[in-house]
Amino acid sequence: QARHNKRRRDREEDEEKNNKNIHNIHKALLSFAIFLFIARNVMVTIDESKLKRLRRRRGTRPSTSSYLSFGTKSTLCLALFAMVYFISMMFFQPMLHDETKIEHFKHVKENIISRKNEIVGKMKDEGRAWRKEIQRVRERDRVGIDKELMDKAWQQFLNDKRQGKKEKSIDQSDFERVKVKTVRNGVKDHKDDKPTTGFVVLGMHRSGTSMLSGLLVEGFGYKVGAPLIQPHFDNEKGFFELLPAVLQNDEFMYEQNVNWAANVGKYDHKRALEETKKGNIPTEKLEKVLNILNNPDYTPWLQKDPRMCITLRTWLPYLNSKPAVIFTYRHPLEVAMSLHKRESGFTILRGLRLWILYNKAAIRNSADLCRVFSSNVAVLSNPFAETQRIVHELTHNCGVPSPPMEITQDIVEDFVDPNLQHNKRKNDEESNKKVLETRGDCQIHDYDSLLEESDRAMRKKEMNMYLIAMRIYCDFQSGKAYSDDYEWPEVS
Secondary structure (H helix, E strand, C coil): CCHHHHHHHHHHHHHHHHHHHHHHHHHHHHHHHHHHHHHHHHHHHCCHHHHHHHHHCCCCCCCCHHCCCCCHHHHHHHHHHHHHHHHHHHHHHHHHHHHHHHHHHHHHHHHHHHHHHHHHHCCCCHHHHHCCCCCCCCCCCCCCCCCCHHHHHHEEEHHHCCCCCCCCHCCCCHHHHHCCCCCCHHHCCCCHHHHEEEEEEEECCCCCHHHHHHHHHHHHCCCCCEEEEECCCCCCHHHHHHHHHHHHHHHHHCCCCHHHHHHHHCCCCCHHHHHHHHCCCCCCCHHHCCCCHHCCCCCEEEEECCCCHHHHHHHHHCCCCCCCECCCCCCCCHHHHHHHHHHHCCHHHHHHHHHHHHHHHHHHCCCCEEECCCCCCHHCCCCCHHHHHHHHHHCCCCCCCCCCCCHHHHHHHHCCCCCHHHCCCCCCHHHHCEEEEEECCEEEEECCCCCCCCCHHHHHHCCCCHHHHHHHHHHHHHHHHHHHCCCCCHHH
16 A cells, blocks of 8 residues: 555656646747747837838838738748747657656556565565554455554553553563574474463354453453454454464465465465574564463463464464364354455355355364364353353363353353344244255255346355355254364365
């Protein structure tokens, strides 16, 4: 966006310069015309006596028009001026237009080269400067985090420090005590003998991960660090996402021309580790996150960012603990509709495809970790009982340290608002739809596409993607999709 604004300003400056040049040429030619006119009158004045004698012979008095009559000299002067004017216009005007075109094509060439470099992942200097200024995450490709959210998070962080809030995640002494060595020198092996001091919440965007994380943080006291992304119109209760972790995920993904909504299936965690080791991926945010998650006094911790579904394997070697995982999911059509409403130009087909890719990556990347499975429906149906079950399994099955407090019904009622679940499909409406498939106890119902009926090709693609996503959804409900030998469909 900054480059686009700069080029626009350059074009405006070029146009203004060209207009000034044209204006100066016209002034010069006008001055030349005035000079010719004055020269002509001087010549007429010199011949005044001759003109008077001529008028007397004809019996007329000299008048002002006598000096404005067009004779041979006047005609020659005007012809000379016209010739100079047209030659000047023919010579200067094309040059001005050509200069503008040259500048325009220069900008076009720069755009093409810039786009090419972005595609092959070689935008280094500009990309790093952009990331350091936290410019990304705003791709309404929300190719990261909205700038407004980041500003609010940072301001909240500064306010907390001014108010003297004592939280170990932002205590400088804690940072120094567990200061990590520069991660570019190498990474630790992901070993099974690591302790479990916290857990990661995995789930697709718009799948209720924020609500679940909020209940665990507010109700049980799990620690998330600071600064956090602040509440926004699409998540009024808060995201509970650690800002440096989100930005570091952007760094990992951006180096491979990946963002939260594009090319996620092509992310290679090994490549991210190698590029980080070589110093090609900035690690400033990574070190800030590790100062929190690797702090032995900062447990039990909770880390949540939907992009962790994609980047989890890149994080594991840097952690001093072996995290547990909470996996949660939501109906694929609800997710796709929510994204369509939030993101301009986001199609249902794209949302369904992302739902498949995120959930597939989450299950595969966490296969060797202790996992607790839940769903958005289960949390909404009985948030008090569901969160207690999740915490019990984290503590007794996965070895996560016990939380410092117990959730109460008042916290649940204050935090959970069913109205926050945008685009939630009503069960009575769904039951009236045609049943397309039956998969065990799970029925796949038809839905109302937002596409025009005349767009049959796209409607067919959307329906095929919907059926693939719904089969996986049904397999989540039955537990089949959690098995190691589950065959995940390939989507393009």
